Amino acid sequence: MAAKLQDVAQLAGVSPATVSRYLNKQNVVAIETGKRIRAAIEELGYIPNLMAGGLASSKSRLIAVQIPFLSNSIFEVTIEAMVAELEAADMNVILGLTGPGDERSDRFMRAALSRKVDAIIITGEVGRETQALLRSSNTTVLQIWDTPPDPIDLVVGINHYRIGEEIARFLARRGYQRPHIAVATGARSAMRRDGFAAAWKMLSSIPVTETLIEIPSHFAHARRIFAEIRRLPQPPDAIVCGSDLLATGLLVEAQTAGVRVPDEIAIVGFGNSTIASEMRPTITSIDIDGALLAREAIRMIRQRVAGETIANPQIDIGFRLIARESA
Structure with missing residues (x-):
């Protein structure tokens, strides 16, 4: 026994x-x-x-982390840093890979709540019913990578709409005139796309063209995107990608077709992955400090578990646009 x-x-x-x-x-x-x-x-x-x-009155020392995808994920650095910090604080992590949509994510949230976890860290989208359930619980809920207008509890993230605006201003300053957006159909990508379109409308009368792909994006999507671009009546002179993975694929497609980057077409990625600085030409990208995001997230959780008051429950860690050879 x-x-x-x-x-x-x-x-x-x-x-x-x-x-x-x-x-x-x-x-x-x-x-x-x-x-x-x-x-x-x-x-x-x-x-x-x-x-x-x-x-029965003790803390469970369990932290549930929800993430849509792990392979080719921009969350990888952040998740690894958070897990290391949590384990150092004698906490155990339950990782839920929930995929796109709300159904699997909602099931994971309910399972986490039933196990009396000390906190739930959310990187994806959550349905309305589950949001209401999380708000009514006594569990700490931390949303990361977003700055939602109506947060459930705590937030450590970035403003994706502003990222789109900054990319538009960057391309305009560099003299590009016909941008094309290539992003996945997720909520964060949509915010960056909307921010870009709104800022570009203020800067130019030339409309923005776009290609939307399903979640999760894959390297192979670049071939389809590049083929669509080549069929446009007026080819773009810059492509704004939803990830460095797509940007890398498009760079390979352009080089294979004999299209010079950035002389004939510029490419901008997102995530500042290692490959962005190692490709030739190197890829202009948006850098998010995943390690900083993780540290701020763990600091908040530790404060909440200790019963301390959190002075600023919503933190925007900001971003950097790193200009490299591709644009």
Whole structure:
């Protein structure tokens, strides 16, 4: 049979309450006592049930992280940094890969709430019913990568609409006249597209052309996008991509077709991935400090778990446009 807390206490020669205190916060127990308890736990193979008995009032030390996709994801650096920080703080991570849409995401949120996690970190979209459920719960909810107008709880993100505006102004300053937008159909891409279109309308009378692709975007999408661009009556002189992956694919397609970058067509990516600075020509991109985002997110969670007041519950970490050879 599985070992119980009482078994650990008996083997260590202490009371069950002392074992509970050790499991909740090890530094409140004498060092030698802690060593005996740890040895008993290891000998018996005891796994504490943090939601039962004397530990019912303790924190679960579980953090749920929702992410739509992991492969070719701009969230990769942020997620890795957050997991490392959380593990260093003696917290465990439940990672939910939910894909596009609300259904799987909503199921993951409900599962996380049922397990009494200390916090839920959200990188994707959440349905209205689940938003209401999260708001009515006592669980800390942290939305990252966005600055939503009506946040559920805490926010550490960036303004994607402003990113689109900045790219439009950048291209106009560089003298480009016929931009083409190539983005996926996600909410963040739509905000950048809208910001770009609105800013470009103020800068030029030439309309913006666009190609929309399904989520998640793949390297192979670049071939379809480039083919569409070549069929346009007036070819663009700049392509604004929803990711560095697309930008890299389009750069390869242009070079294969003998189209010079940036002399004949400029390319702008998003995410400032490693490959953006290693391609030839190097790719102009938008840089988001994923490590900073992770640190701010963990700081907020630690404050909330400790019962401290968070002075600024919505943080915009900003972005940088890094001009390289492709534009």
